[in-house]
Amino acid sequence: MRDDTPKARFTQARSLRRNMTVAEDMLWRCLRGRAFEGLKFRRQVPIGPYIADFACLERRLIVELDGRPHEKPEQKAHDRRRDAWFFANGWRVLRLDNERVIGGAALNDIALWMRPPSSDPR
Structure with a gap:
């Protein structure tokens, strides 16, 4: 991830971590320190040309919080x-x-996405 990401993107991500929205702060308190299902999440993490709000590298899941904008x-x-x-x-x-x-309700939504895909043909 780091190899092809411009240094400016890391500076921008650091700024976003320092200035989280209320919703981002609330969710981060639930995800940090492997508090959610023992999974490690990162916040405001540069991935390629973008910065993801939250990312679980192990499960390749990005959680984006969407407000009015x-x-x-x-x-x-x-x-x-x-x-x-x-x-x-x-x-x-x-x-x-x-x-x-x-x-x-967000943690329930994330938990559903963390489940492995079902092989049940129903």
């Missing part, structure tokens, strides 16, 4: 391109509204 058409288009890049590079992306985090 993500409702704008141009931001939705950017998010689609971003998600496509992550997918093409072997990542899954779970997008959660900030309200789900603040309301306490």
